[in-house]
Amino acid sequence: MTAAKTSAPLSTMARAAIFICLAIAVTGCASTKRDNDNLTTGSIPKVSSAPLDGMNAVELAATEKAVGGAYIRDPKNRDVGMRYATVLGMTGKHAQALAVMQQVAIAHPTDRSVLAAYGKAQAGAGQLEQALATIGRAQTPDHPDWRLISAEGAVLDQLGRADEARQKYRMALQTQPNEPSIMSNLGMSYVLSGDLKTAETYMRDAAKQPAADSRVRQNLALVIGLQGRFSEAEQIARQELSQSQADANVTYLRSMMSQQNTWQKLAANDKARSATN
Template identity: 55%
Template sequence: MQHSVTGSEKSDNTRNGLHQKAGGYLTKSLKLTSALVLTGLVLAGCTAVDRTTTGSVNKSTGTKAERSIEQMNAQQLAQAAQSYGAHYQKNPTSKVAALNYATVLSMAGRNDQSLAVMRAIAIQLPKDKQVLAAYGKALAGAGELDAALDAVRRAQTPDYPDWRLLSAEGAILDQQGNSAAARTIYQKALQIKPGEASILSNMAMSYVLSGDLPTAEKYLRQASVANGSDSRVRQNLALVVGLQGRFQEAETIASRELSPEQAKANTDYLRSMLAKQGVKKQA
């Protein structure tokens, strides 16, 4: 869900994310880490929340249209919402139309509307595993985590588990504060799909939530070079490095994904926020 924004949009996105729970050896007043996890936040901006992928990667699931949606910026999302919405209105019982429209609504931050679309198609197709998985994602996006967990688990096939659903389940468990259970689930997913970027990224974000930034960095570095990784994983890596006070290294990583101006603006903003919170630069 990488969507580059600038100026006030970037500041708003970033500042809105700086009011969550701090963790680890960062000072108690530092309120950055949970925002990184729950929004897949990169300082260049991310306009929507995907709560079944706590890190930010190009998913291996979904339709081709769904994957292309995740690369749109805010203006493109608004246009896509109109287009997919019109198609959905003509075909409200179409699984593909519903999935695509729900995805673009979620990416645009219209989570309640996305949930309504998925709830309607789930009634039509109550045993369709792809629909159930997407319904769980929509529930999580709307903050209905218990229902989301139930939907994702009902979509799972215990005797032949789907690693994507396991990873989504772990992300929901993390948001419920059950990091130990989440990491156990991620390990099960990695046994099925070793080296998968989305699972590694989710594992990394789990450690960010608990304030263990060095371990989070380890998993993000693995995710950044894994198949299926995208720019947002590396930008999150830059942010985790920056949160540890290694600003020059963070800027170097970010500059591979962003323009030099964006990379510098991101690290400058992060540096100023950490300075205000009293976090000292590390060697």
């Protein structure tokens, strides 16, 4: 089954799953502190360069205000603009994030990092075809960047082009073997098409990698929770989240599944797929 052929209930589930992942990031459930994360690259005057993934909603709001002020003072500053757009995207202000990145891209039209961030902002704002073109311009065929290849896959998945998306993820894995973020994206591709068992396999492999971060493990918890195995999902979530954060995420997941009756439909879908194979 491909994402383009996904039934209405599965499409609803997939969108909800994405929103849960975004909610996890905004509430500060991830604890990644990678020094080479492009969210923290560069010198940002008078603005904290602390990793954004570890911030809660209050911290993100304060960062948005501070970085927004710096952006107003110097709208052509590459690093300030990229960080501001990232914060805006994390707080759901995708149209504004896109507007910021448009200005940054005008000031830095050949900067690969800027083009990649611009493509991400376009995808966040729903401009998926434009995002593919922008990411393509950022890529260098003689020395391809696996992050951009994986980003192409994520956009293709959103367009319902699952087979092409998975080809991109596998290409990225050839360049960067066992990279957990790529494996997690590949797993999410199968979530979007309703194949949760295959998704869980990739997520578990991703979570076992030494470089796996909290976001990867929370995606694993998500996939397990979507199959109705809430106690197992909670156990994974509580290994890294505070009691209140884990409770909030699990409560939201249970509420969504109860309203949509989605995980039962997914389980039936998996059984039907197994019976025909």
